[in-house]
Amino acid sequence: MTNSDVNRKTWLKKIRRVVVKVGSAVLTTADGLNDAAVDRLATQLSALQDRGIEVALVSSGAVAAGRQRICERTKKCRREYKDMASRQAASAIGQGRLMHDYDEAFAKHGKATAQVLLTRSGLKLRSRFLNARNTMERLLEWGVIPIINENDTVSTRELEFGDNDTLGAMCLGLIGADLFVNLTSADGVFDKNPDDNPDAKAIPVIENIAAMDIETMCEGKTLVGSGGMYSKLRAARRAAQLGVPTLIVSGKGEFDLLSAIDGEDRGTFVLPEKRTVSSKKFWMAYHDDPSGTIVVDKGAANALLTKGTSLLPIGISRVDGCFERGALVFIKTLEGDELGVGMTNFSSTELGLIKGRRTSELADILGPVTWDEAVHRDNMLLDAAI
Known part of the structure; x- marks a missing residue:
């Protein structure tokens, strides 16, 4: 057993509050929401809460759910919406559908959920940030699982957080989490793009993410797009500054989040920095x-x-x-x-x-x-x- 393996298991044994971010690539298909993926996620997060670990979920999928509903009800089926107004309209339609599916999936395990829609501008004022923190604390105190997404309908920039990886990292400071789990379509982080390089090697542990040139490694941040591996590593680096480790692991297929949190060699574990910043400085640097x-x-x-x-x-x-x-x-x-x-x-x-x-x-x-x-x-x- 390597020191890195020990570090992973040591950190994960201490977890009491976790932010789990799940992207559209995990939750959706070309036709819309993947009900089986939603059910699997609800089952595993419910089991995590049953262990005494508080859970907040940052979820994508509203636009895809909206696209699905539009197609079902109006027969005006489109694969994607590129302009901001269409994406916001699809999100407005899909957000209710997404929450309905989550609420039913978690209810099977006796869990209550709450919808939390955030905007970057809403967190820009320290007073609003602290008010959001108080609300989240009360939800977690009640045993409710907050399901967080950006309020796409009222965002004025596309989109204010840019991606839910960024939103997920902001939520770490918002609720004082001690682990960030990023569920992706990839089996963790590789030294090269595995789609283009068959010899790409998985990176099980990143001990010093600040020393990594993630832009070069991800072939330039502008090429990977919203939600790509660049944004996931950038979010992990921000989490590391806050003293929070990140687990980047596949959420596709029959994923086993509980085993990964138990310390099994799954995905990539990013260690936090030794010198950390305060929650206030973290908010100051990344609120805008x-x-x-x-x-x-x-x-x-x-x-x-x-x-x-x-x-x-x-x-x-x-x-x-x-x-x-x-x-x-x-x-x-x-x-x-x-x-x-x-x-x-x-x-x-x-x-x-x-x-x-x-x-x-x-x-x-x-x-x-x-x-x-x-x-x-x-x-x-x-x-x-x-």
């Missing part, structure tokens, strides 16, 4: 897409990386983009290397006026100021997995 960039000089970059300091205006060389106070922004070097992200205390216009200036000069330029820091270290996450 960065809306601009602050470019810093070498001295500021070195201070951020080696001394853990805040970013002061004197260390800023350039400001790119247009953003307001409190916006999430990239922090990069003059060479274009990404250092991390942070919430800025000043707008892009204000930063343009005070970049390269000492803190003693800020009031003369802007008038009375509340902060000396452009980005405070408490509102900054270096090496963010954006």
Whole structure:
């Protein structure tokens, strides 16, 4: 038995609360929802809860369910909906069908479910995030299994979370989970695309995901599409920063989630990082897409990386983009290397006026100021997995 095997089993023995994400490739066929897959998933998650492990499910499948219902009732059958309005309309039709099927499948095992629809903008305000956390805590306290999906119908960007892997990772901090299970159509992670490379080798354990070049490994993030292995590994890297391990395992066919959680050699187990971030910093870094960039000089970059300091205006060389106070922004070097992200205390216009200036000069330029820091270290996450 290897050290990696021991690590996997050691971590999995401690699990008390888990987020399970299941994608459309597992739940659906070309014709719509796969009832057998829904039943298998409900059976295994119910058994997991019977062990005393609290479960939250992040589920795709609403669009496919909507497409199926449209075809059944109107005979206007289409394989896919590429434009946003059609996808949102199909999701609105299918969400009820999806929840109905889940509710019936879990009811066979005496389990209650709850529908939780989230938007990224809804979690952007810390107060709303905390309110959502309180609601989730109460559901889990009652023994209810929350079934979470993005509220596609009201999302204004396609789609706000981008994929349910990202939503699943956000839910880890939302409920304080200690395991992320990502059920996929693949048997874990491989060193190369197994569809194109017959010699591809499975990776049973990833000990240091931060050291992996996942974009190169997945042949570029733009090529794999929403929900591809790139997004799964990025979500796993985010989970690792929070101190949460990830299990990427096949959910196709007669999958056995319980055996995988018992530590059997199934799929890929991603170990968490030794140095973790707080739930608040995790929320800060990943609640939204960065809306601009602050470019810093070498001295500021070195201070951020080696001394853990805040970013002061004197260390800023350039400001790119247009953003307001409190916006999430990239922090990069003059060479274009990404250092991390942070919430800025000043707008892009204000930063343009005070970049390269000492803190003693800020009031003369802007008038009375509340902060000396452009980005405070408490509102900054270096090496963010954006």
